[in-house]
Amino acid sequence: MTNIEQLVDEIVKRIQPEITTNTVLVEGSGRHVHLDRATIDALFGEGYQLTKAKDLSQPGQYACKERITIASGKNSFQNVVILGPERQASQVEISATDATTLGLRVPVRESGDIAGTPGIVLINGERSVILKTGLIVAKRHIHMTEEDARRFKVTKGEIVQVKIDGYRPLIFDDVVIRVSDKFATTMHIDYDEANACGLKPGSRGEVLKKSGL
Amino acid sequence: MTNIEQLVDEIVKRIQPEITTNTVLVEGSGRHVHLDRATIDALFGEGYQLTKAKDLSQPGQYACKERITIASGKNSFQNVVILGPERQASQVEISATDATTLGLRVPVRESGDIAGTPGIVLINGERSVILKTGLIVAKRHIHMTEEDARRFKVTKGEIVQVKIDGYRPLIFDDVVIRVSDKFATTMHIDYDEANACGLKPGSRGEVLKKSGL
Numbered sequence: 001m002t003n004i005e006q007l008v009d010e011i012v013k014r015i016q017p018e019i020t021t022n023t024v025l026v027e028g029s030g031r032h033v034h035l036d037r038a039t040i041d042a043l044f045g046e047g048y049q050l051t052k053a054k055d056l057s058q059p060g061q062y063a064c065k066e067r068i069t070i071a072s073g074k075n076s077f078q079n080v081v082i083l084g085p086e087r088q089a090s091q092v093e094i095s096a097t098d099a100t101t102l103g104l105r106v107p108v109r110e111s112g113d114i115a116g117t118p119g120i121v122l123i124n125g126e127r128s129v130i131l132k133t134g135l136i137v138a139k140r141h142i143h144m145t146e147e148d149a150r151r152f153k154v155t156k157g158e159i160v161q162v163k164i165d166g167y168r169p170l171i172f173d174d175v176v177i178r179v180s181d182k183f184a185t186t187m188h189i190d191y192d193e194a195n196a197c198g199l200k201p202g203s204r205g206e207v208l209k210k211s212g213l
Numbered sequence: 214m215t216n217i218e219q220l221v222d223e224i225v226k227r228i229q230p231e232i233t234t235n236t237v238l239v240e241g242s243g244r245h246v247h248l249d250r251a252t253i254d255a256l257f258g259e260g261y262q263l264t265k266a267k268d269l270s271q272p273g274q275y276a277c278k279e280r281i282t283i284a285s286g287k288n289s290f291q292n293v294v295i296l297g298p299e300r301q302a303s304q305v306e307i308s309a310t311d312a313t314t315l316g317l318r319v320p321v322r323e324s325g326d327i328a329g330t331p332g333i334v335l336i337n338g339e340r341s342v343i344l345k346t347g348l349i350v351a352k353r354h355i356h357m358t359e360e361d362a363r364r365f366k367v368t369k370g371e372i373v374q375v376k377i378d379g380y381r382p383l384i385f386d387d388v389v390i391r392v393s394d395k396f397a398t399t400m401h402i403d404y405d406e407a408n409a410c411g412l413k414p415g416s417r418g419e420v421l422k423k424s425g426l
Contacts (some may be wrong), residue, residue, distance in 0.1 A: 004217065004220065005222070007217065007221070008220070011221060047373075095310070095408065096310070096408035096411075097404060097408055100404075100408075108380060108381060108411065139381075140381070161384075163386075166414060167321060168321060168352075168353070168387065168406075169386040169387050170324065170383055170384060170385045170386050170387075171374075171378075171383060171384040171386065172383045173382040173383050173384065174381065174382045174383075183398050190398055191310060191313075191405075192310065192404075192405045192408035192409045193381075193408075193409040195308065195309035195405035195406075195409075196405045196406040196408075196409035196410075197409075198309075198321065211293045
């Protein structure tokens with residue numbers, strides 16, 4: 001190549017966002033709860049074991065047969081799915097639309113980062129638990145295996161953009177990468193986000209990794 | 214400039230999306246109805262005049278004091294705002310989340326494009342109207358004055374991207390430009406989209422006009 005051709009190559013490489021052809025499956029997560037042992041005991045009885053109804057995309061994670069009601073002073077949602085297995089701390093994940101319905105201000109947080117978040121009441125028939133904290137709107141994220149992280153050239157905690165070609169196309173910014181070989185590579189967004197991009201079952205997102213911009 | 218500097222300038226100009234510093238006010242539209250004369254007559258009585266409660270951002274458009282219920286076989290929303298003035302055809306605009314709550318499949322459409330859309334029941338106290346058609350999820354759009362269209366270098370019907378720096382930043386694609394001197398320059402998105410980007414009152418969006426890509 002001539003010097004000028006090399007220069008052009010170098011400039012193109014630096015300026016144009018590196019668009020990979022790599023895509024990930026995108027799933028919309030509806031409102032759901034994760035329960036700790038004490039909360040399961042209080043809602044279902046001492047030592048109660050939740051019943052697996054359906055495996056989820058993440059290995060070892062499942063939807064349970066049992067459903068509960070979550071309630072604020074303003075409103076409530078019935079028939080909310082419990083995801084197993086049990087967790088170290090109970091956590092309730094809703095959309096910002098749900099937060100408005102409940103009349104609560106709920107922060108956008110990564111799963112597990114529940115310090116300082118509001119609480120909510122959990123109800124199962126005549127039993128109820130006042131959760132002091134743990135109500136979040138989940139921050140959008142991509143679960144990625146170690147192998148896919150290498151293939152996508154991303155690292156744990158890295159922020160990427162993801163382009164969704166639904167019937168309402170958009171590019172999500174500020175998507176956090178989470179890496180573990182316990183994961184299956186899948187992007188999770190909530191129902192507000194799924195509705196905003198016109199997500200359909202099986203939709204895929206193109207991971208846009210910016211280079212040098 | 215040397216030849217190489219000119220070349221670099223030319224390449225940068227062609228490759229990098231032209232990022233304007235122009236921004237527009239972005240508003241989230243909640244569920245609302247527009248009513249035609251026959252529907253106002255049926256819901257409120259012959260010749261009834263709706264009462265203006267509050268001017269909206271678009272000149273001549275206003276929220277009315279009167280509220281109604283919209284209902285499907287599965288669910289209903291009460292206290293839905295009516296926007297005036299009256300229209301040639303009644304139209305009900307909801308979010309995709311609302312559509313799920315109502316148990317209805319509702320297409321994303323531009324305002325006024327209601328052929329083949331589902332209907333819904335409108336209720337005011339003991340009076341009700343079965344709307345045969347007119348239920349839509351509004352397609353995101355920017356109202357723009359002729360002057361701003363020239364300034365932004367966009368034309369009627371053009372599709373642009375809009376970058377929102379809310380607390381959940383994203384870039385909306387497929388945003389349609391509507392141009393009229395009857396408009397005030399404002400972008401309208403629904404509540405799913407507002408929640409997906411973390412919109413706050415007064416938020417602005419940067420119009421990204423792609424050049425040559």
